[in-house]
Amino acid sequence: xxxxxxxxxxxxxxxxxxxxxxxxxxxxxxxxxxxxxxxxxxxxxxxxxxxxxxxxxxxxxxxxxxxxxxxxxxxxxxxxxxxxxxxxxxxxxxxxxxxxxxxxxxxxxxxxxxxxxxxxxxxxxxxxxxxxxxxxxxxxxxxxxxxxxxxxxxxxxxxxxxxxxxxxxxxxxxxxxxxxxxxxxxxxxxxxxxxxxxxxxxxxxxxxxxxxxxxxxxxxxxxxxxxxxxxxxxxxxxxxxxxxxxxxxxxxxxxxxxxxxxxxxxxxxxxxxxxxxxxxxxxxxxxxxxxxxxxxxxxxxxxxxxxxxxxxxxxxxxxxxxx
Amino acid sequence: xxxxxxxxxxxxxxxxxxxxxxxxxxxxxxxxxxxxxxxxxxxxxxxxxxxxxxxxxxxxxxxxxxxxxxxxxxxxxxxxxxxxxxxxxxxxxxxxxxxxxxxxxxxxxxxxxxxxxxxxxxxxxxxxxxxxxxxxxxxxxxxxxxxxxxxxxxxxxxxxxxxxxxxxxxxxxxxxxx
Numbered sequence: 001x002x003x004x005x006x007x008x009x010x011x012x013x014x015x016x017x018x019x020x021x022x023x024x025x026x027x028x029x030x031x032x033x034x035x036x037x038x039x040x041x042x043x044x045x046x047x048x049x050x051x052x053x054x055x056x057x058x059x060x061x062x063x064x065x066x067x068x069x070x071x072x073x074x075x076x077x078x079x080x081x082x083x084x085x086x087x088x089x090x091x092x093x094x095x096x097x098x099x100x101x102x103x104x105x106x107x108x109x110x111x112x113x114x115x116x117x118x119x120x121x122x123x124x125x126x127x128x129x130x131x132x133x134x135x136x137x138x139x140x141x142x143x144x145x146x147x148x149x150x151x152x153x154x155x156x157x158x159x160x161x162x163x164x165x166x167x168x169x170x171x172x173x174x175x176x177x178x179x180x181x182x183x184x185x186x187x188x189x190x191x192x193x194x195x196x197x198x199x200x201x202x203x204x205x206x207x208x209x210x211x212x213x214x215x216x217x218x219x220x221x222x223x224x225x226x227x228x229x230x231x232x233x234x235x236x237x238x239x240x241x242x243x244x245x246x247x248x249x250x251x252x253x254x255x256x257x258x259x260x261x262x263x264x265x266x267x268x269x270x271x272x273x274x275x276x277x278x279x280x281x282x283x284x285x286x287x288x289x290x291x292x293x294x295x296x297x298x299x300x301x302x303x304x305x306x307x308x309x310x311x312x313x314x315x316x317x318x319x320x321x322x323x
Numbered sequence: 324x325x326x327x328x329x330x331x332x333x334x335x336x337x338x339x340x341x342x343x344x345x346x347x348x349x350x351x352x353x354x355x356x357x358x359x360x361x362x363x364x365x366x367x368x369x370x371x372x373x374x375x376x377x378x379x380x381x382x383x384x385x386x387x388x389x390x391x392x393x394x395x396x397x398x399x400x401x402x403x404x405x406x407x408x409x410x411x412x413x414x415x416x417x418x419x420x421x422x423x424x425x426x427x428x429x430x431x432x433x434x435x436x437x438x439x440x441x442x443x444x445x446x447x448x449x450x451x452x453x454x455x456x457x458x459x460x461x462x463x464x465x466x467x468x469x470x471x472x473x474x475x476x477x478x479x480x481x482x483x484x485x486x487x488x489x490x491x492x493x494x495x496x497x498x499x500x501x
Contacts, residue, residue, distance in 0.1 A: 056451070136474050137483050
């Protein structure tokens with residue numbers, strides 16, 4: 001089969017997959033809305049429906065992979081595939097990424113819709129003095145101070161200590177996934193930026209300190225957006241608690257990565273020297289740091305290439321040519 | 324003609340029909356072209372429809388998967404024609420009504436194969452949320468909707484709990500659900 005024919009076949013196939021994606025989303029949206037309108041106290045229906053949708057969308061993504069394997073094998077038979085092959089790979093990647101993004105957006109959006117419906121039920125439960133609780137010993141009204149979780153409330157009349165439990169919607173919203181879903185939705189844009197930063201960072205063969213800092217910053221922005229949204233609805237989330245939560249989340253994200261911090265710092269230093277055009281400094285640094293084989297001129301050259309760092313490349317290419 | 328020869332031939336025909344339908348059904352997306360289907364088309368000397376024509380045919384036939392019905396029909400026609408010739412050799416000793424019966428059987432087999440193919444290839448996946456909707460309709464937690472309060476009591480002296488800790492302020496016993 002000719003390159004044109006294979007290209008056309010691939011495009012037609014991707015078009016079919018895209019159409020199927022549209023069909024699945026068109027069926028899933030109203031179906032999930034209907035579920036949310038029917039029941040939100042029970043999280044099982046929405047969770048199982050989302051699992052079903054995700055399974056179908058993942059199967060679509062797999063189809064793109066499988067079909068590419070077939071097309072790729074046929075392209076191997078052609079000599080002049082070159083840049084057309086790259087463009088075909090990119091087209092498949094774009095569609096796969098779109099499927100992934102649509103899956104996440106659907107899950108986030110519908111979970112947040114369920115949370116909003118749950119919050120409305122929780123508000124109805126709370127829309128009574130004391131949440132409508134009465135002392136189970138003498139019947140006097142109680143005034144619980146915590147409404148989002150179980151608490152001990154002494155009756156002002158008979159002194160009996162009542163264990164007061166919030167309504168199911170209230171408990172589900174605050175102690176279950178409700179407040180999380182709304183916070184995740186509020187932080188969605190920061191989440192996309194974090195994903196892009198993570199992809200970039202993880203894609204680097206030779207990450208440097210500034211790359212790690214950029215990833216860490218994106219992580220902090222996401223968790224701050226998430227925690228601020230969550231804290232706005234959750235009792236007890238003071239600014240100190242919020243700062244602590246963000247710090248812990250960022251710490252968890254970076255904990256294992258930081259084992260590579262010495263390597264990041266080494267690469268930062270090498271790139272800085274190359275960027276500054278300091279040939280003597282870079283040579284001395286390579287002789288010193290590279291003595292144990294942990295870093296070489298080739299590594300620094302690759303690092304500059306993957307960043308398209310023209311300034312650093314100018315000196316590094318000269319050094320490599322002279323080497 | 325021996326019964327064994329007829330049965331062997333008939334078995335071969337049905338196996339070829341089944342292989343043909345299976346290969347056509349395995350084509351995905353609908354109107355596509357798989358390696359197995361291409362070899363079936365070659366085996367029956369049926370030219371494959373063009374790229375646009377085959378997807379257009381799949382849309383017209385409302386296929387959810389599988390090769391275009393026109394291609395399968397052509398293959399089945401070719402198979403029937405070849406089978407008739409082969410069967411003629413072994414059915415010539417039969418009476419005309421018996422021969423007619425065999426030929427009708429062949430037509431029925433291919434017609435039924437095509438009908439079944441259409442049914443399977445056009446079947447749309449079941450609605451996604453059947454199970455979820457059934458569970459949602461149960462409203463399993465409605466009875467737990469409202470919050471409630473309760474007071475633990477001393478099983479020894481019957482006094483209500485009057486302190487945060489779980490011992491009775493009167494007799495020192497451990498308070499418990501009443």
